[in-house]
Amino acid sequence: GRPVQVVLDDVAPDWAEDDLRSEPGDAAESALRALAETDRTRPFDLAAPPLLRLRLVRMGEREHALLVTNHHVILDGWSVPVLVQELLSLYAADTAPAQLPPLRRPFRDFLAWRTAQDHGAAEAAWRTALEGVTEPTLMAPA
Numbered sequence: 643g644r645p646v647q648v649v650l651d652d653v654a655p656d657w658a659e660d661d662l663r664s665e666p667g668d669a670a671e672s673a674l675r676a677l678a679e680t681d682r683t684r685p686f687d688l689a690a691p692p693l694l695r696l697r698l699v700r701m702g703e704r705e706h707a708l709l710v711t712n713h714h715v716i717l718d719g720w721s722v723p724v725l726v727q728e729l730l731s732l733y734a735a736d737t738a739p740a741q742l743p744p745l746r747r748p749f750r751d752f753l754a755w756r757t758a759q760d761h762g763a764a765e766a767a768w769r770t771a772l773e774g775v776t777e778p779t780l781m782a783p784a
Contacts, residue, residue, distance in 0.1 A: 686713040
């Protein structure tokens with residue numbers, strides 16, 4: 643079948659907390675990397691939201707790490723910087739109410755625009771642009 647998007651009114655966040663304050667410096671960093679790797683490799687079930695996991699790791703009395711893991715269907719290369727900026731705005735607000743900028747345009751408008759595009763022309767343009775490419779482009783070391 644064809645994939646469909648289902649937007650739920652309310653989904654409980656997948657939130658976890660870990661405390662590494664008792665670990666010595668290098669051991670805490672290693673434990674944090676292990677937590678991140680475990681979370682990164684844990685698969686998502688597309689039929690069982692949420693498709694985003696948050697894990698707050700206490701590294702010291704005033705030092706924390708926030709691990710954000712998501713399925714690629716909910717965040718793309720354009721969305722990640724927006725999410726990071728919003729998280730930083732919320733963080734900077736501390737306990738005061740944070741004021742996030744309003745959306746410039748509803749997402750449904752983007753979807754309508756995207757649907758109206760000439761997909762055949764887009765495919766032809768990409769085929770021309772990628773002509774002769776025979777190897778994948780590595781975004782990060784393997």
